[in-house]
Amino acid sequence: MIARKIKICAGDGAIVRSMIRSVAAVLAGITSLTVASLAIEAFADPMLMHLCPRTFPDAAALSRSIPAHIVMFGYTFAGVALGGYVTPWIARSAPTRHVIIMGIAEVGLTIWAMFVLPHQAPLWSWIAGMAFVVPAAWLGGAVCVKRSAPHRAQPANHIERSSE
Numbered sequence: 001m002i003a004r005k006i007k008i009c010a011g012d013g014a015i016v017r018s019m020i021r022s023v024a025a026v027l028a029g030i031t032s033l034t035v036a037s038l039a040i041e042a043f044a045d046p047m048l049m050h051l052c053p054r055t056f057p058d059a060a061a062l063s064r065s066i067p068a069h070i071v072m073f074g075y076t077f078a079g080v081a082l083g084g085y086v087t088p089w090i091a092r093s094a095p096t097r098h099v100i101i102m103g104i105a106e107v108g109l110t111i112w113a114m115f116v117l118p119h120q121a122p123l124w125s126w127i128a129g130m131a132f133v134v135p136a137a138w139l140g141g142a143v144c145v146k147r148s149a150p151h152r153a154q155p156a157n158h159i160e161r162s163s164e
Contacts, residue, residue: 018093029098029102080140095145100138103134
């Protein structure tokens with residue numbers, strides 16, 4: 001009985017590889033957006049405090065500032081779009097599905113962070129940030145698909161017409 005199950009699983013190698021690739025694509029998207037966002041934040045926060053020392057004397061002042069949160073939304077959107085770009089690039093199939101899954105997973109991680117780090121940002125900022133995750137991921141995925149479209153093979157029934 002066990003040998004029979006092993007044979008069935010061995011015959012489904014393409015399915016297993018596809019599932020592994022899908023999981024890897026979503027994880028790579030989340031990893032890339034996290035690394036990009038943290039790297040930008042490590043640069044942007046000190047820069048804002050340096051450029052506007054009266055307005056932002058410390059990190060607490062940044063966390064209470066609406067303009068600082070708008071800047072944060074901007075680089076977070078860019079980071080999520082990068083994750084949305086990376087995800088279908090690795091997945092190679094069903095780009096929209098993978099990007100939506102990546103976005104939903106990121107919303108779940110953000111909800112977790114909101115409860116674990118409640119003083120990191122006001123509630124409205126957490127909620128507004130989550131509202132933009134899936135659209136930003138979708139935008140990044142759309143850019144990836146559009147950029148890779150010219151490299152795809154044309155259908156066999158495609159006939160180019162010559163101008164006479």
